[in-house]
Amino acid sequence: MTSTERTTKLSTLGRDIATELRKLNPLRPWTFVEPTEDTYSVYLRNAGQARIYIQFDGYNEPTRLTVSGYLHIGKNGQYVEVYERGADGRGWNRASVPIITIALKRGPEAIAKDIAKRFLPEYLRVFALAEAKGAADAEYDGKITANLQRLAKAAGENVGTEDIRGRGEVRKDFTFRVGDSRYYTVTASAKDCSLKLDALSIEQAEVIIRYLKSGKI
Numbered sequence: 001m002t003s004t005e006r007t008t009k010l011s012t013l014g015r016d017i018a019t020e021l022r023k024l025n026p027l028r029p030w031t032f033v034e035p036t037e038d039t040y041s042v043y044l045r046n047a048g049q050a051r052i053y054i055q056f057d058g059y060n061e062p063t064r065l066t067v068s069g070y071l072h073i074g075k076n077g078q079y080v081e082v083y084e085r086g087a088d089g090r091g092w093n094r095a096s097v098p099i100i101t102i103a104l105k106r107g108p109e110a111i112a113k114d115i116a117k118r119f120l121p122e123y124l125r126v127f128a129l130a131e132a133k134g135a136a137d138a139e140y141d142g143k144i145t146a147n148l149q150r151l152a153k154a155a156g157e158n159v160g161t162e163d164i165r166g167r168g169e170v171r172k173d174f175t176f177r178v179g180d181s182r183y184y185t186v187t188a189s190a191k192d193c194s195l196k197l198d199a200l201s202i203e204q205a206e207v208i209i210r211y212l213k214s215g216k217i
Helices: 003-024 104-154 202-214
Strands: 031-033 041-045 051-056 064-069 082-085 092-095 100-103 173-178 182-188 193-196
Touching: 003 031, 003 041, 003 051, 003 104, 051 104, 064 104, 082 104, 092 104, 100 104, 104 173, 104 182, 104 193
Parallel strands: none
Antiparallel strands: 031 041, 041 051, 051 064, 064 100, 082 092, 173 182, 182 193
16 A cells, blocks of 8 residues: 555545544534645544544555544644542543554544543543643743743833743743842742842842841841
8 A cells, every 4th residue: 555545545534534523523613624635534523622643553565553642732833741649539630542454444433432431532632631631731831931020120121021041841940130240040830939149249138138037038
């Protein structure tokens, strides 16, 4: 089977499975996404970011279909790992997206029913956990940004929101200058911050120490 033949067969099967899944749950329809090039897997999506990936178990004469799910919904398309409490309420276990295989000879209708029964309930449960984690992470980053910009304003600095090191993370620190040669670094978290104050004059250190000891904070 060539890559083009594989893509064509997977696409035909994906369209048929999507049709059968819509019959099973018309309120949450799944739509087949047409591939833009030859591929080893194709996917279905719903109104959100959830995706059902399907691919053959072999290259030449596949007999089974492998079904897996999508969790690359983090910042910059990162995979989101989620954990949940153990059954005994202690410890944390990684919540994994299920992977199932289904015999191709069963046909699109039976395959769709198997996906709806054996795959979707757990996948959508884990996906919801991933979405909640993403929202919590975004809220946490927002607090860091708000704190950093508040401190930057006090220092008379204008800082951006993205990490200047280009890692796609929220920016957490900035440096400001006092006088001609003294530079200090502020690092913010969601709750507080740290201020690196090396190279202080004795007089500056005295003022800061007395202020901290005064209990006026």
